[in-house]
Amino acid sequence: MPDTLRRFKAEFFQALAHPTRIAILEQLRDGELSAGAIIEKLGMEQANVSQHLAVLRGKQIVVNRKAGNQVFYSVRDPLIIEVLDLMRKYFHAHLSEALAMLEEMEAHR
Amino acid sequence: MPDTLRRFKAEFFQALAHPTRIAILEQLRDGELSAGAIIEKLGMEQANVSQHLAVLRGKQIVVNRKAGNQVFYSVRDPLIIEVLDLMRKYFHAHLSEALAMLEEMEAHR
DNA sequence: AACATATATATGAATAATCGAATATGCTAA
DNA sequence: TTAGCATATTCGATTATTCATATATATGTT
Numbered sequence: 001m002p003d004t005l006r007r008f009k010a011e012f013f014q015a016l017a018h019p020t021r022i023a024i025l026e027q028l029r030d031g032e033l034s035a036g037a038i039i040e041k042l043g044m045e046q047a048n049v050s051q052h053l054a055v056l057r058g059k060q061i062v063v064n065r066k067a068g069n070q071v072f073y074s075v076r077d078p079l080i081i082e083v084l085d086l087m088r089k090y091f092h093a094h095l096s097e098a099l100a101m102l103e104e105m106e107a108h109r
Numbered sequence: 110m111p112d113t114l115r116r117f118k119a120e121f122f123q124a125l126a127h128p129t130r131i132a133i134l135e136q137l138r139d140g141e142l143s144a145g146a147i148i149e150k151l152g153m154e155q156a157n158v159s160q161h162l163a164v165l166r167g168k169q170i171v172v173n174r175k176a177g178n179q180v181f182y183s184v185r186d187p188l189i190i191e192v193l194d195l196m197r198k199y200f201h202a203h204l205s206e207a208l209a210m211l212e213e214m215e216a217h218r
Numbered sequence: 219a220a221c222a223t224a225t226a227t228a229t230g231a232a233t234a235a236t237c238g239a240a241t242a243t244g245c246t247a248a
Numbered sequence: 249t250t251a252g253c254a255t256a257t258t259c260g261a262t263t264a265t266t267c268a269t270a271t272a273t274a275t276g277t278t
Binding site (some may be wrong): 123127154156157160161164175177178179 | 265266267268269270274275276
Binding site (some may be wrong): 034035036039046047050051053054068069070071 | 253254255256257
């Protein structure tokens with residue numbers, strides 16, 4: 001596999017590598033939502049969510065549609081959702097170790 | 110979905126978010142390899158590859174087995190390979206845009 | 219024991235990601 | 249036009265990643 005493709009994949013994973021961006025994709029699982037709706041559901045700062053949406057847009061993981069005042073986002077390809085589902089399976093398969101890792105992470109704060 | 114799970118997923122994707130680590134996982138797709146074999150196949154610095162192996166180990170994406178002088182690595186759970194396969198499918202589905210993004214990435218150097 | 223080989227780790231410098239605050243843009247309504 | 253709402257962008261400080269260099273550890277060999 002050429003190195004350019006590896007770099008592209010890495011950039012893609014990088015785009016998924018943030019809890020807020022995962023949360024956004026979960027919200028979009030069942031269809032499109034306006035930016036405002038996402039912000040409200042996540043209960044986070046408008047600018048912050050908008051920055052994360054920009055990252056997802058930049059990698060074409062989500063697409064947007066303007067409707068008057070608002071911008072509606074959706075996941076471009078359901079394969080993305082499949083990836084997240086596989087991850088959930090993975091998480092359940094290794095639940096105890098995953099929890100240990102999380103505790104470890106907590107301890108380091 | 111609890112925030113802990115989102116953080117876990119994010120950490121996982123973060124671990125995949127580097128071209129060298131993707132390359133390592135590709136090498137391990139067909140079974141275990143010694144650290145030295147991976148280093149040789151990638152043609153990179155020993156210390157650098159070892160650092161990346163440490164990242165993958167830290168997230169339990171790979172496991173290792175010591176045999177005398179050497180350390181053999183393998184992918185812990187075939188689900189990981191499934192994720193990579195899904196990603197490949199994704200890239201093929203969006204190949205032309207992916208290539209455009211790559212050109213973009215190149216231009217920024 | 220001394221030495222070689224395989225692998226891991228520590229350190230520091232360069233680069234990139236993140237967040238909040240402030241500001242900008244674009245659309246709609248009056 | 250002005251005002252107001254929805255969303256995006258810029259800026260700067262903080263924190264995290266990455267790489268190369270140097271060093272450490274562990275095993276094997278003589």
